[in-house]
Amino acid sequence: MATDIRQVDEKLDDNLLAALPEGGRVVSVTPSGMSDYCSTYRIEVSMPDRTTQVFFEKEGRGQEGLELTQSAFTSESTAYQFIPEHVPRPIARGTYKSRPDVHFFLAEFFEMIEDDIPRPDSYMSAVAALHSRSMGKSPNGKFGFPVNTRFGNLEQDNSWTDTWEEFWTRQMRDFLEREDAAHAGEHHAELERLRPLFFEKVLPRYLRPLESEGRSVTPCLIHADLWPGNVKYKEDGETVCVYDACAMWGHNEVDLGVFRNPRYPLGKPYLKEYWKQVPISEPEEDVDSRNTLYMLRNQILLSTLYPQDPKLREIVVSNMRLLVERVEAEEVEGAQNNAGPMPHAHL
Incomplete structure (x- = not known):
């Protein structure tokens, strides 16, 4: 025990x-970073051998x-199993003895370069390593996670x-x-029109082919919040630190x-770097649409967290x-192709 x-x-x-x-011996405790949903601190400890x-x-x-x-704790501990060189080592989770309503998560502290977005090769080497090393190692072979994780303060249902x-x-x-509840009282006719079509047409069209005609999705561990605020260079300016995961076993x-989201200065160079290391899922021709589909998750959650910004919903x-x-354009084209050429009139 420290003092x-x-x-x-x-x-x-205690x-x-x-x-x-x-x-x-704890010599300093200072605020570390910013969070809307919790308090964060940097704790410096002097050791008997005079190291810190x-x-x-x-x-x-x-x-x-x-x-x-x-x-x-569960997200970071699981990620640390696969990419310990990139994730601060989780140490403990617990509840204060003096205040039973206060809970803590403790990890190693990495000094990072705050204002420098890592290059595509550095950024994506960590992402590719996480996916490749964890591929097929879901504890029960299913999609999900042992606990429901958080995007900000939004709970993510990870039922297996x-x-x-x-x-x-x-x-x-x-x-x-x-998202709809966060915008209570703000009727949006176009979103109401699109929502059922999204579930009836879009999701089956771009998800079902991944698991049909002999194809399958092998679960790997995904971070699920890889915006630049959660990926920083360590002090060496070469190795990246990846943190603040809301993990799950998924595609x-x-x-x-x-990386497609225009909100962040990332884009195609990062995607190209990833595809050098990890193959595109089949059917490969759907990858651009799947990328847009998966980007929507991030955008829906941001619109939920910040309903006061109407641009996010748009x-x-x-x-x-x-x-x-x-x-729908594919459906029209398919119908036309199935109809075949119009028969010639007989005079």
């Missing part, structure tokens, strides 16, 4: 100190805080599911219902949706419309 030697009125909780190195160890703490309150820290189409359809229904291409509508129109 808190700071000259302050409120020392670190259960948190018990998770820190034996014999260590630094830790990251995420703190949440109440039931939401309990679930948030559980999500963080046998097929990818079933899993993704359930999540999209849930996400769109919550690897889900993690690529964020982006959801625009991309949903694009996919619906693409499928």
